[in-house]
Amino acid sequence: MTRRAILSPEKAVLGLLMRGPMHGYELYQKYATELGPIWRAGRSQVYAILKQLEETGQVAAQTEWQPSRPARKVYHLTPAGRQAFLDWVHQPVKSIHDIRVLFLAKIYFLRQLELGGLEELIAAQKAVCRERMQAIAQAAANLEPTDFAHLVSEFRYRQMEAILGWLDHCSRQFAVQGEST
Amino acid sequence: MTRRAILSPEKAVLGLLMRGPMHGYELYQKYATELGPIWRAGRSQVYAILKQLEETGQVAAQTEWQPSRPARKVYHLTPAGRQAFLDWVHQPVKSIHDIRVLFLAKIYFLRQLELGGLEELIAAQKAVCRERMQAIAQAAANLEPTDFAHLVSEFRYRQMEAILGWLDHCSRQFAVQGEST
DNA sequence: GGCCTCATGTAATCGGTTACATGATTAG
DNA sequence: CTAATCATGTAACCGATTACATGAGGCC
Structure with missing residues (x-):
């Protein structure tokens, strides 16, 4: 493996x-x-x-x-x-955990070093998150809502949703900053 | 230490x-x-x-x-x-990571073993999450919204928010099940 | 006198993963 | 014949944490 x-x-x-x-x-x-x-x-x-x-x-x-x-x-x-x-x-990451660690660090460096590609990275990460959400939703569709696995899916889905919202927040934030400079 | x-x-x-x-x-x-x-x-x-x-x-x-x-x-x-x-x-947990691992396991066992105290655990966990959210918000209040640390706070706040939403979902789910039995 | 800062590293330990060892039985 | 299942464990390794070693200088 x-x-x-x-x-x-x-x-x-x-x-x-x-x-x-x-x-x-x-x-x-x-x-x-x-x-x-x-x-x-x-x-x-x-x-x-x-x-x-x-x-x-x-x-x-x-x-x-x-x-x-x-x-x-x-x-x-x-x-x-x-x-x-x-x-x-410049690479987006896969898991929630990696977003909490690696992705935040990437944002940090891209902004600090003014390397460019911030918007692209965020867009790419959004795409990855949406894919993961679809996969989670699909896996959950075959389960009873009372099933434990369904609860777990629900949890992960909501976590991803929150991350997407945060990524939007980041976009908006950086867009405003970009304008003023 | x-x-x-x-x-x-x-x-x-x-x-x-x-x-x-x-x-x-x-x-x-x-x-x-x-x-x-x-x-x-x-x-x-x-x-x-x-x-x-x-x-x-x-x-x-x-x-x-x-x-x-x-x-x-x-x-x-x-x-x-x-x-x-x-x-x-029966103990709630502190960190987001622990919720993803320990708390889910606790829910699993409480339901499967029919031990009782499910509602109480969820309520206690909600309280812990709300506390953490307040602490995060307070820490972020002193920072510029463009600050990296503020972005991190925003991230964590939204994650916690999503977890609270999910905990509500759990409550509702279990309430319905409880009635039918 | 005792502790903190500067500055680098090694050694021990710890938790977890992977690989290995054994050996009979059954399914393809 | 090969692979998988049953059933238990040991050994090697790997990444990370903690403790230890050194030694000058400054602060209280």
């Missing part, structure tokens, strides 16, 4: 480095305050991710020596890392 | 045993088809949970020998296990 969905915040680390080079400690600080609330990671984990990204050639580092302070490793994106991030950030 | 929130389906295993004694293999079958969709667990995990529940005295087992088949260990609840389950099943 192997329907694994590795959910480690490596893309978020790449996203933070899109702003410019940073060393691990600083990166974690930024991470914890800005993205921590939606996509949590520990300090050790961030260091581990940086190490792994370095091994796979997505980031590179120079060591900076400073007097009477520990040396710091300043990381910057490689072209490969930059591309990996850009490929990721 | 240690704000551990172990989310392993041990309560669900106890819940299945509320129906009567079962051996591990059978329990997993029931688990996978009935609860698997909302609270997933692997086969090994279920065996591990049974072992752990036995060690903590919440279940006990007898080995049944049968000709030309592997022996089976038939588990049954101890009074402690029964009590642990009953304590758990």
